[in-house]
Amino acid sequence: MDKEELLHKYLNNEATAAEKKLLSESPEYAHYVQLADATSGFEPPAVNSDRNYRAIQENKTRRLAPATRNYRSTIYKIAAMLVLVIAGYLFVSNLETTVTTDIAQKKSFELPDNSLVELNANSSLHYKKRNWNENRKLRLSGEAFFKVNKGSTFEVETSQGTVQVLGTQFNVFSRDSVFSVKCFEGLVSVSFKGSEVKLSAGNTITIRNDELVSEGKTSRSTPDWLNGESSFENVVLAEVIRELKQHYKIDVLAPNQLQNKRFTGSFGHNDLQTALHSICDPLQLGFSVDGNDVKIYAK
Numbered sequence: 001m002d003k004e005e006l007l008h009k010y011l012n013n014e015a016t017a018a019e020k021k022l023l024s025e026s027p028e029y030a031h032y033v034q035l036a037d038a039t040s041g042f043e044p045p046a047v048n049s050d051r052n053y054r055a056i057q058e059n060k061t062r063r064l065a066p067a068t069r070n071y072r073s074t075i076y077k078i079a080a081m082l083v084l085v086i087a088g089y090l091f092v093s094n095l096e097t098t099v100t101t102d103i104a105q106k107k108s109f110e111l112p113d114n115s116l117v118e119l120n121a122n123s124s125l126h127y128k129k130r131n132w133n134e135n136r137k138l139r140l141s142g143e144a145f146f147k148v149n150k151g152s153t154f155e156v157e158t159s160q161g162t163v164q165v166l167g168t169q170f171n172v173f174s175r176d177s178v179f180s181v182k183c184f185e186g187l188v189s190v191s192f193k194g195s196e197v198k199l200s201a202g203n204t205i206t207i208r209n210d211e212l213v214s215e216g217k218t219s220r221s222t223p224d225w226l227n228g229e230s231s232f233e234n235v236v237l238a239e240v241i242r243e244l245k246q247h248y249k250i251d252v253l254a255p256n257q258l259q260n261k262r263f264t265g266s267f268g269h270n271d272l273q274t275a276l277h278s279i280c281d282p283l284q285l286g287f288s289v290d291g292n293d294v295k296i297y298a299k
Contacts, residue, residue: 095128096126098125100125101121103122103249104269106118107119112129113132115136120225123143124140124142125139126139136155138155139158143225144156145223146170147169148167148170154167158174158179160179160210161191161207165189167186169184170183171184177209178207178208181204182223183203183204184202190205193210195212197215216233228270229269236260236263237254237283238254238259241254244267250293252294253293253295258283261283273289286298
């Protein structure tokens with residue numbers, strides 16, 4: 001029997017004492033015998049299956065917990081970002097659009113429904129683009145001409161009254177204590193101080209200090225200021241001077257008694273000297289210009 005078979009028998013506790021002695025004396029296999037003798041007293045550890053199973057499950061939970069927390073954290077961050085995006089959209093979409101003009105400046109622009117607006121000098125208009133077709137409302141300070149496309153009710157609010165239409169062309173003036181409306185096409189409804197007046201094409205209305213002071217006619221198809229003129233009918237000079245200052249960057253000094261003179265006529269927006277002559281000559285008044293200072297006096 002060769003030495004390897006003998007070693008196999010020894011490891012399986014099948015070798016005789018003589019065979020074990022033979023292996024122990026062999027230089028090649030003696031250390032196998034020594035190793036086997038040294039480990040023969042070892043006992044395998046007791047195995048507790050239930051305890052081991054619980055330990056494995058606890059270890060899995062500990063490893064998964066951070067992942068679960070990270071997952072929830074990511075969901076929260078995404079939700080927060082969505083809230084911010086939606087809030088930002090609602091905020092921006094609800095912002096007002098504002099169009100303004102300076103002294104001696106006019107602007108022409110279209111509203112979201114392609115209705116046309118002509119904004120006169122030193123005026124401002126405010127509206128919201130969001131849901132415009134269902135809520136056509138604007139706030140006006142100054143003067144503007146509107147050419148409105150048909151659709152839902154179109155409403156122009158001023159500090160002194162409101163104008164409502166469905167589709168038409170009209171002009172609204174609102175400065176200081178004067179509120180006037182001219183209808184060039186269709187029909188408009190003018191509300192002020194609890195009163196309402198229906199205004200058809202070719203008619204005008206003027207309210208001063210919340211009181212109806214005049215109703216008139218116009219044969220024009222558009223307001224005069226679109227053609228570079230401001231027109232007046234039987235108004236005090238003070239009102240003409242205020243409008244003159246909307247189109248020229250000037251300061252005007254005139255005695256109070258002269259400011260109560262009544263004026264009917266017009267002035268142009270392109271040349272100050274010509275405009276002053278148009279105002280002063282019919283009233284037999286004089287004027288002088290020194291830079292941006294204008295003085296009006298009795299001749």
